[in-house]
Amino acid sequence: AQTVTQSQPEMSVQEAETVTLSCTYDTSENNYYLFWYKQPPSRQMILVIRQEAYKQQNATENRFSVNFQKAAKSFSLKISDSQLGDTAMYFCAFMKLGNNDMRFGAGTRLTVKP
Amino acid sequence: KAGVTQTPRYLIKTRGQQVTLSCSPISGHRSVSWYQQTPGQGLQFLFEYFSETQRNKGNFPGRFSGRQFSNSRSEMNVSTLELGDSALYLCASSLQQVTYNEQFFGPGTRLTVL
Numbered sequence: 001a002q003t004v005t006q007s008q009p010e011m012s013v014q015e016a017e018t019v020t021l022s023c024t025y026d027t028s029e030n031n032y033y034l035f036w037y038k039q040p041p042s043r044q045m046i047l048v049i050r051q052e053a054y055k056q057q058n059a060t061e062n063r064f065s066v067n068f069q070k071a072a073k074s075f076s077l078k079i080s081d082s083q084l085g086d087t088a089m090y091f092c093a094f095m096k097l098g099n100n101d102m103r104f105g106a107g108t109r110l111t112v113k114p
Numbered sequence: 115k116a117g118v119t120q121t122p123r124y125l126i127k128t129r130g131q132q133v134t135l136s137c138s139p140i141s142g143h144r145s146v147s148w149y150q151q152t153p154g155q156g157l158q159f160l161f162e163y164f165s166e167t168q169r170n171k172g173n174f175p176g177r178f179s180g181r182q183f184s185n186s187r188s189e190m191n192v193s194t195l196e197l198g199d200s201a202l203y204l205c206a207s208s209l210q211q212v213t214y215n216e217q218f219f220g221p222g223t224r225l226t227v228l
Binding site: 037042043044045046047050091093099100101102103104105106107 | 145147149156157158159162164169170172202204206208216217218219220221222
């Protein structure tokens with residue numbers, strides 16, 4: 001079974017600074033996807049970034065980037081130039097290739113302070 | 115294109131009752147997945163439907179069931195409600211299951227069991 005662990009229940013960062021959220025996972029699969037989802041206080045889950053396990057290059061989406069270490073089963077999210085609108089719960093998630101059953105971590109509550 | 119919609123948004127029931135929640139996927143999406151979100155257990159996968167067939171199922175008791183209609187709309191039903199069923203129920207839709215397609219989440223239905 002796949003498990004996803006987020007060891008930081010809460011984090012805070014000053015506006016315009018950089019913050020890194022941690023995620024580790026456990027799987028025996030070789031082909032899978034990893035995701036970071038954002039859930040603002042309004043509750044709508046939004047995909048922030050995704051990484052295919054077969055790709056060595058780390059994914060980036062504007063201010064968001066990941067550090068994917070496949071051997072270490074680590075998948076951290078870096079948010080640069082943090083903005084007040086980044087305040088949300090962030091969930092790391094795992095999904096096997098060809099399967100829509102996503103496994104989520106417990107989440108990290110990020111607060112961006114002005 | 116309209117997003118994923120869920121009805122009702124809020125629901126209050128008493129123990130022992132049953133409840134039906136509805137999810138309308140994005141037009142053209144054929145896969146619908148359901149998740150339960152609670153403070154204690156986090157986000158947990160319930161089941162996934164694709165072309166009116168349940169393709170994957172999480173580790174939930176038989177009181178939790180679902181179905182999908184020919185227009186891809188999906189319903190989930192919880193019978194004999196328990197206090198622990200109080201949760202935010204999220205559904206997510208995607209184009210198809212075989213290859214990766216981004217899952218788009220709805221706003222959720224907040225179920226409170228008294």
